[in-house]
Amino acid sequence: MITSWYNISADLPRPLPPPMDPYEGDSRIALLTRILPSDLIDQEFTAERYVPIPEKVQELYERIGRPTPLRRARGLERAIGTKAKIYYKFEGALPGGSHKLNTAVAQVYYASMDGAREVVTETGAGQWGLAVAIASALIGINAKVFMTKNSYMNKKQRVLFMRVFGADVSPSPSDLTEFGKKTLAKDPNHPGSLGVAISEAIEYAVGGEGRKYIPGSVLEFVLLHQTVIGQEAMQQMPEEPDLVVGCVGGGSNFSGLSFPFIGAKLMGKGFERTRFLAVESNAAPKLTRGSYMYDYPDTAGTLPMIRMYTLGHDYVPPPIHAAGLRYHGAAPSLSLLVKDGYVETRSYGQGEVMEAARLFAKSEAILPAPESAHAIRAVIDEAKRMNGGTILFNLSGHGLLDADAYERVLMP
């Protein structure tokens, strides 16, 4: 079992730019310290290389099925005729079907330690909401989830399952908050957006006793919790990988897998020849086409600004099925590593990604999440080019609740 999380900010080539307040308006940093569990605030700013995982969270990791399997994709290797060996870490094996539970159990635990009776969050496609619902059921506190109305209508299964675990799910915009009411007054048929949902979740968290807000990606402590993935992979891999690949929404699953390896490389403890490749969607290409600057992590500008690759916090991505990759920015530590050339980047379109998803499904007998299929697309392209060598990638989730994405595959 892994007993501490790895904090890459201790080993970065230069200091991580801290979160910042805008020049005008209320302090967002003060707001953040009010709504987040206090241990998470500490973790956001700590320079400690290893952060001990509380015993209770270690126990929860065991209960949800950690360590997750590391598998060799022999079927995929044969299907593409490569001499490279391909390994993947299967985070879809966790309850809920994605890596998000790794940070959900930690965050809900810290909220409960702060005396919270309810955690509040937003969700787009619903993977994060479902992870929070499961973690809250395990720990025994309430979960309140604001889900973008469009997804609420289209991802009925995730809504249903969140409720089975006891979560209270509202389509956003809702009439539970002033911001929601204002949005509905302007447009009664507003389809919802992550920005509106975040604003509603924060307003709701601030507006009641015993409530804490918890986020699903982008913040540094989320990446920190996900490093259990890479630390396990390091123990499980039979050899050093030449290439480590993951998909990027806000950056948590890619960083969770790759940071322990990148950290070892930065410390001079092996992996000298290992390359790292972050794969994003053409629908939100912040790493390949965005700017490195201070920007808000949320559309409404409620949270402190962070220095990251961003397309602008008001960027409206075209609707794509891999909803988890529609985010406008990428976490500060990952952005810095991209900026300084330690991590390579690439973006793909929906068609070529779903084609890779189907090949993986047929050759490995696992239906991948459309998000994870971006990593698979890159792995296939790289493996075809490599003459031997070893690839490791993160299968961040399974796609069994993503019928809408697969419908597209079968269309002529």
Ligand SMILES: *Cc1c(COP(=O)(O)O)cnc(C)c1O
């Ligand atoms: C949320 C999600 C992502 C994208 O988020 P990151 O924070 O970049 O990891 C990728 N894959 C799956 C399965 C997800 O649920």
